Amino acid sequence: MNKTNKQFFELLLAFTQKEIKARYKNAVLGFLWIFLNPVIQMVVMGFVFSLIFRFNIQDYYLFLFAGLLPWNFFSLSLTKATPSIVYERSLIQKSAFPREIIPLSIVLSNFFHILITLSLFFIFLVAIGKWQILIPTNLFFIATNLFFLLIFTSSVSLITSSLNVYWRDINFFTQALVLIWFYATPILYPLSLIPERFQIIFYLNPLSGIFTTFQKAIIGNGSFPYSVLISQYFIIICFFLASLILFKNRAKYFSDWL
Amino acid sequence: MNNVAVKLDNISKKYILHHEKPTLMESFFKKREEFWALKNINFEVKKGEKLGIIGSNGAGKSTLLKTICGITTPSTGKVKTFGRIASLIELTAGFHPDLTGEENAYINGLLLGMGRSEIKKKFKKIVDFSELHHFIDSPFYTYSGGMMLRLGFSIAIHSNPDILIVDEVLTAGDRAFQEKCQKRIKDFFQEKTVLFVSHNLPLIKSFCPNSIWLDKGKIKSKGKTKKVVSQYLTKYK
Numbered sequence: 001m002n003k004t005n006k007q008f009f010e011l012l013l014a015f016t017q018k019e020i021k022a023r024y025k026n027a028v029l030g031f032l033w034i035f036l037n038p039v040i041q042m043v044v045m046g047f048v049f050s051l052i053f054r055f056n057i058q059d060y061y062l063f064l065f066a067g068l069l070p071w072n073f074f075s076l077s078l079t080k081a082t083p084s085i086v087y088e089r090s091l092i093q094k095s096a097f098p099r100e101i102i103p104l105s106i107v108l109s110n111f112f113h114i115l116i117t118l119s120l121f122f123i124f125l126v127a128i129g130k131w132q133i134l135i136p137t138n139l140f141f142i143a144t145n146l147f148f149l150l151i152f153t154s155s156v157s158l159i160t161s162s163l164n165v166y167w168r169d170i171n172f173f174t175q176a177l178v179l180i181w182f183y184a185t186p187i188l189y190p191l192s193l194i195p196e197r198f199q200i201i202f203y204l205n206p207l208s209g210i211f212t213t214f215q216k217a218i219i220g221n222g223s224f225p226y227s228v229l230i231s232q233y234f235i236i237i238c239f240f241l242a243s244l245i246l247f248k249n250r251a252k253y254f255s256d257w258l
Numbered sequence: 259m260n261n262v263a264v265k266l267d268n269i270s271k272k273y274i275l276h277h278e279k280p281t282l283m284e285s286f287f288k289k290r291e292e293f294w295a296l297k298n299i300n301f302e303v304k305k306g307e308k309l310g311i312i313g314s315n316g317a318g319k320s321t322l323l324k325t326i327c328g329i330t331t332p333s334t335g336k337v338k339t340f341g342r343i344a345s346l347i348e349l350t351a352g353f354h355p356d357l358t359g360e361e362n363a364y365i366n367g368l369l370l371g372m373g374r375s376e377i378k379k380k381f382k383k384i385v386d387f388s389e390l391h392h393f394i395d396s397p398f399y400t401y402s403g404g405m406m407l408r409l410g411f412s413i414a415i416h417s418n419p420d421i422l423i424v425d426e427v428l429t430a431g432d433r434a435f436q437e438k439c440q441k442r443i444k445d446f447f448q449e450k451t452v453l454f455v456s457h458n459l460p461l462i463k464s465f466c467p468n469s470i471w472l473d474k475g476k477i478k479s480k481g482k483t484k485k486v487v488s489q490y491l492t493k494y495k
Contacts, residue, residue, distance in 0.1 A: 010373060010374045014364060017361075018354055018361070021356075022354055022356040095351045095352055096327050096343075255329050
């Protein structure tokens with residue numbers, strides 16, 4: 001690895017640590033909250049959704065977790081990263097460093113959280129006798145989809161955070177977008193519930209493949225055509241490269257607009 | 259070998275002037291008002307040279323420094339710098355109030371271009387120079403303004419830059435610490451490239467053999483500091 005790359009990753013790591021540490025620093029329970037929060041969240045969700053809201057699916061609350069946990073990562077990262085450049089204006093005005101570190105460190109710190117939450121969830125699954133996540137192909141699918149979810153979340157965050165510098169409306173737009181996107185992604189309902197002729201609309205949403213495959217790997221519900229999944233992966237990678245280029249271009253003039 | 263430290267090639271910087279928040283119609287149709295903060299700036303700083311930059315408020319000094327540091331990009335022209343730059347313009351950038359002095363020192367050092375292992379090696383020296391031994395593991399919001407500046411200065415000076423950009427702030431902390439800083443900067447002046455912006459003309463005269471006078475975004479005069487300063491003074495008499 002050459003020197004500037006090493007420097008970049010060290011700085012990215014330091015900023016990610018800062019995000020995580022600063023969040024828990026002055027809480028009495030400190031890092032315990034990293035575990036406590038998702039447990040409370042899951043208990044509440046499990047209660048609410050298995051009582052009021054149910055589709056005819058076996059273990060509906062497990063199905064829900066499989067979708068809601070990654071969704072929380074996506075929506076939290078996006079809503080927090082979008083205004084991040086504007087929030088860090090004083091730093092940007094005073095120091096020259098790769099600007100993409102700011103939104104990326106927020107996404108990464110949230111990624112750290114989802115990894116912990118998911119491990120807890122998997123321990124819980126194994127404890128109640130749902131062994132299927134331990135099958136190697138399922139583990140492979142979980143890891144791959146987490147990776148693409150991370151890449152996709154980073155891309156969207158890079159775009160919205162850089163555009164938000166010029167048009168502060170983007171922040172409000174993103175909040176609305178996250179809400180719409182939530183219902184447009186198979187999280188509360190399985191994709192198989194959608195009539196076949198409408199399913200093609202879902203193929204346009206890069207998150208639908210990730211989420212459906214995720215649910216399938218975790219609780220064995222749902223199916224998604226591999227050809228579409230592969231093309232969605234491909235699109236996600238292209239999208240990521242495009243967002244990096246856009247961000248780099250815009251970042252040159254951030255300090256003039258803050 | 260190349261003995262140039264900073265080279266500015268026909269630099270201009272245009273800003274869009276922002277007035278009172280425009281209405282929706284205006285923001286789409288009204289022609290944008292432009293403002294040139296820098297116009298066709300050319301100069302070169304040799305390695306080891308000490309260059310003073312003077313000029314009244316709004317002359318473009320800060321914009322010039324920002325383009326050299328790489329904080330902003332010029333509208334036209336090219337900036338070339340050779341070596342690590344540290345600016346003493348803003349010592350407390352990148353400090354987070356909830357983190358400890360030590361954690362902040364690492365982040366700040368990385369922002370200045372040091373590697374993690376390098377900071378680790380110099381950490382003791384940084385703390386020694388700042389004289390903050392007792393507080394280095396306290397959260398930053400408990401620090402006083404002077405303590406923050408001390409730590410910031412200490413990190414900047416230990417980042418061992420090739421090019422140092424010094425703004426007015428040679429005045430970190432109390433008198434004793436100030437003297438220590440000024441001595442350190444003077445040592446630094448011996449061998450490194452320095453760009454020095456100040457309104458303190460005697461200080462510029464004593465530090466920098468050559469100077470540039472910026473006025474309304476243009477170089478009004480450059481050359482021997484004595485000559486440039488006297489021209490600058492006659493205009494304001």
